[in-house]
Amino acid sequence: MLSADVRQQDGVVIVAVTGEVDSHNAxxxxxxxxxxxxxxxxxxxxxxxxxxxxxxxxxxxxxxKLKDTRMRGGALHLVVTEPRVLQVFAVTGLDAVFHIHDALDSALAAIGVESPQV
Structure with a gap:
C-alpha cells in the first residue's frame, strides 16, 4: 500500500511517500x-x-513533476535511501538528472540555498 503525506517546513513543501510505487498506485x-x-x-x-x-x-x-517544477522556476529534490530504489535511478541514468540526497536534512539545506531555475 502506498501513502503520501504533504507538509511544509521552512518554506519548502515536503511530500513523504511510503510503500511501493508501481503502475497500480503511481x-x-x-x-x-x-x-x-x-x-x-x-x-x-x-x-x-x-x-x-x-x-x-x-x-x-x-x-x-521535475519538468513542471523547472518550468515554474522551482526546484525538486529527492531523498532516497533504499538501495534497490537508488539502483533504479542509477540504471536509468536519472541519478544524473535529479538532486538525490540520503537524508531530509541535507535536502532541506541544499534546496534552501538553490537558485531558482531560469
Whole structure:
C-alpha cells in the first residue's frame, strides 16, 4: 500500500511517500506532488526514504513533476535511501538528472540555498 503525506517546513513543501510505487498506485504520488506544486514558485522535496520499490511508472511521475517544477522556476529534490530504489535511478541514468540526497536534512539545506531555475 502506498501513502503520501504533504507538509511544509521552512518554506519548502515536503511530500513523504511510503510503500511501493508501481503502475497500480503511481497516480497517488502524482496527486500528492501536484498538490505540492500549488500556485507559487515551488520548492519541493519528495522524501522517498520509506519507499521500498519503484518501477518505471513512479519514475515517470517524478520526471514529469521535475519538468513542471523547472518550468515554474522551482526546484525538486529527492531523498532516497533504499538501495534497490537508488539502483533504479542509477540504471536509468536519472541519478544524473535529479538532486538525490540520503537524508531530509541535507535536502532541506541544499534546496534552501538553490537558485531558482531560469
Amino acid at each position: 497516480r497517488l504520488m502524482r496527486a500528492a506532488l501536484a498538490s505540492a506544486l500549488g500556485d507559487s514558485t515551488p520548492r519541493v522535496i519528495a522524501d522517498l526514504s520509506a519507499v521500498t520499490f519503484m518501477d518505471s511508472s513512479g519514475l515517470g511521475v517524478l520526471v514529469g
